[in-house]
Amino acid sequence: MIIWISSYPKSGNTWVRSMLSAFFYTDDGIFDFKLLDNIKQFPQDFEFISQSLTNSTSLGDMANLWINAQKRINEDGKLKFLKTHGVLNLPGHHFTDKANSLAGIYVVRDPRSVITSLSNHFDLSTEASFEFLTNELNIININNENSGLTYIGDWKNNYISWRYCDFIKVKIVRYEDLLSSTYKEFIGILNFLNAFTEIAFNKTKIDNIIKSTEFSRMQSNEQRLGFPEAQIRSGRKKAFFHLGKDNKWERYVDKEISEKICSKYLPEMKELRYL
Numbered sequence: 001m002i003i004w005i006s007s008y009p010k011s012g013n014t015w016v017r018s019m020l021s022a023f024f025y026t027d028d029g030i031f032d033f034k035l036l037d038n039i040k041q042f043p044q045d046f047e048f049i050s051q052s053l054t055n056s057t058s059l060g061d062m063a064n065l066w067i068n069a070q071k072r073i074n075e076d077g078k079l080k081f082l083k084t085h086g087v088l089n090l091p092g093h094h095f096t097d098k099a100n101s102l103a104g105i106y107v108v109r110d111p112r113s114v115i116t117s118l119s120n121h122f123d124l125s126t127e128a129s130f131e132f133l134t135n136e137l138n139i140i141n142i143n144n145e146n147s148g149l150t151y152i153g154d155w156k157n158n159y160i161s162w163r164y165c166d167f168i169k170v171k172i173v174r175y176e177d178l179l180s181s182t183y184k185e186f187i188g189i190l191n192f193l194n195a196f197t198e199i200a201f202n203k204t205k206i207d208n209i210i211k212s213t214e215f216s217r218m219q220s221n222e223q224r225l226g227f228p229e230a231q232i233r234s235g236r237k238k239a240f241f242h243l244g245k246d247n248k249w250e251r252y253v254d255k256e257i258s259e260k261i262c263s264k265y266l267p268e269m270k271e272l273r274y275l
Contacts, residue, residue: 020081
C-alpha cells in the first residue's frame with residue numbers, strides 16, 4: 001500500500017522525502033542523495049505508464065492509467081512511500097483510491113514563496129511564475145517523457161484536494177513550521193505514520209536526520225556532487241537548493257503580484273495563517 005508525500009511543486013516535498021528516506025532506509029539517520037531512490041516520484045518513475053500516455057491523453061484516461069499503475073506497484077503487498085505533485089481530485093476522477101493508498105503527507109507553502117522558487121527552478125519571470133501558480137488546468141511533464149505527465153492544477157486546488165480528502169487520512173505540514181520547528185514537526189510526521197507502520201523512535205537517529213538534511217548541508221552536497229533532480233535551463237543546471245531560509249518573498253515578489261495572490265487565495269491563506 002502507498003503512503004503519498006505530496007505537495008505543489010517547490011513547497012518542501014524533497015526535504016520531507018529526504019528525512020523519511022533517512023529514517024526508513026538507514027540505521028544511523030545519515031542522509032545522502034542516493035537514498036531518494038527509495039522514494040520514487042509518481043508517475044514519472046514507472047515506465048509501464050509511458051507506453052499509453054501521450055500529451056493528448058484525456059484526464060480520465062490518465063486517471064485510469066495511474067490507478068492501474070498503482071495496482072501493479074502494490075502487487076508485492078509491501079508498504080511504500082511515493083512522491084507526487086498531482087492533484088488528488090481530477091474532474092470526475094481521482095488520482096488514487098482507497099484500494100491502493102494508505103495515507104498521505106501534504107506539504108504546503110506560502111504561495112508567494114512558491115513563486116520565487118518556481119522562478120529559479122523553471123527559469124521563469126515572476127509574472128510567468130504567477131501564471132504557472134494560478135493555472136487551474138496546469139499539466140506538467142516532469143521528465144520530458146510521457147511517463148512524467150502530471151496534472152497539478154493551481155496552488156489552491158492542489159492543496160484543497162488533499163486537505164479535504166475523504167477516503168484516506170492526510171497530514172498537512174506547513175513548510176514554514178518545518179523550517180522554524182524542524183524536530184517538533186518531524187516527530188509529528190512520525191507520530192502520524194505510527195498509525196500505519198511501527199515506528200521505533202530513536203533520538204540520536206532523528207538528530208542525525210535533521211542535521212544531515214539541513215539546507216546548508218544539502219546545498220553544499222549539491223555543489224560538490226550535483227543533484228539529479230536539478231533542471232537544465234539555457235544549457236546549464238539550475239541550483240535545486242537555491243535560497244532556503246533566505247527565500248523571503250517580500251524581497252522578490254512585487255506588490256502587485258503579491259496582492260493578486262492574496263486576493264485569489266484569501267480563504268486558504270487565512271486558514272494556513274499566511275495572512
